[in-house]
Amino acid sequence: MFKKVLIAEDHESASISVQKTLTDLNIFHDNRNYVFYCDDALSRIQKAISEGEPYELLITDLSFDEDSPQVVKSGSELIKAARNIQPDLKVLVFSIENRVSVAAGLMSELDIDAFVPKARNDAKDLKAAIEKMAADRKYLSPNLKKTFSPEPAFTFTDYDKTIISMLANGKPQKDIPFYLQRNSIKPSSLSSVEKRFNTIKTILDISSNEQLIAYCKDRKII
Amino acid sequence: MFKKVLIAEDHESASISVQKTLTDLNIFHDNRNYVFYCDDALSRIQKAISEGEPYELLITDLSFDEDSPQVVKSGSELIKAARNIQPDLKVLVFSIENRVSVAAGLMSELDIDAFVPKARNDAKDLKAAIEKMAADRKYLSPNLKKTFSPEPAFTFTDYDKTIISMLANGKPQKDIPFYLQRNSIKPSSLSSVEKRFNTIKTILDISSNEQLIAYCKDRKII
DNA sequence: TTTCCTTTTACGGAAACCCGTAAGCTATTC
């Protein structure tokens, strides 16, 4: 079982629960092993390494309230930075995010070891995850939502997100080409933009740009 | 100080933290005084009344994951139902919602006694709230966000939400009059709908319908 | 009923969007 664990979680109440879970698992845990900011988490990890007693596990949230300026602003940035200075650090993500697509994405892209959503049985879920990780296994929570009903096989490209965001920001479609050229983004003609919107809407069975914005906002795509 | 408190919270970890807070405040709290579903909360309250030992305080979340069919589906419904059978019950809302406008709305409309957002210092915040309530005072957390930057003095009417939702669902603007007439909603001409959209967008300094949808989705208006 | 005011509806032209077709461009292959 783990001996040295760091908790990065900005919600005090959530942090307390995680600490209690560690206690229940007989993992020694003192007051200095939890932080409320990503920057603090990173410096703790760095310090632990230089003291020759590196952390074995990082439990982190994904989104952190930005009430004071931070270098590292999100859980995923923290994970990247931490892995950069300590590649063997195990990582458990504990977040309100409950879409299996997001969790699986973190598994494959950031190679996290476990994902537990803050949901009905999250405390038990946490324990199961930690035990699994202690046995060197990955853990993807069974409490994750199968995202939206029939998940359409479509992933938005950066280009898509760019032009959709422009629409959502009130830019008229006909002006989008100008801004694309300005930033030298490849297909920049109005015709291309129109075609792309049309393709997206056809695939997703969406009939208007307004509905597309609603769709993207609901799924936090933009 | 309170002696009998009920916790309605679907997140196990959050519930654990609230329980710990009550313990820290020397409020006697046993295993049977927390529930994960609103329906259970209501029946507990009812039972406590009939046993002659009613609860003094209800601590509840606002949104509950609907993983099983429930009669009472949200915190606000629970509060209404609870107050219906026990008008003197004190209520503290503990939610991820952090907009002061929402909290103030609950204060005035449901006459809740305290609102604490799940945020950085929520555990300390909870303690402060409970102590304040024990002294028969109301408590509006200082950690609430002043909502969006300059809060525009504009509130969406039901009519507004109806027509905006139609747009967001992909209905073309020109077809909206038909559906309004069908449900006998008052101004139903295309001209009226156009004018209303124009008024809303002018007031909010929004230039397109797409941006309006984004605005409403961001603020959870629709 | 008449008058006045507000709300709702009708209308029309300009602008924007939608969508199909065709032309142009680029890169790979022969």
Added chain:
DNA sequence: GAATAGCTTACGGGTTTCCGTAAAAGGAAA
């Protein structure tokens, strides 16, 4: 270099939206 395929752009006309103006309908008071 020529040919082909795939991507990008240009163009055009039908539809929808935008927005101003004016007519019609409702409501309250005289």
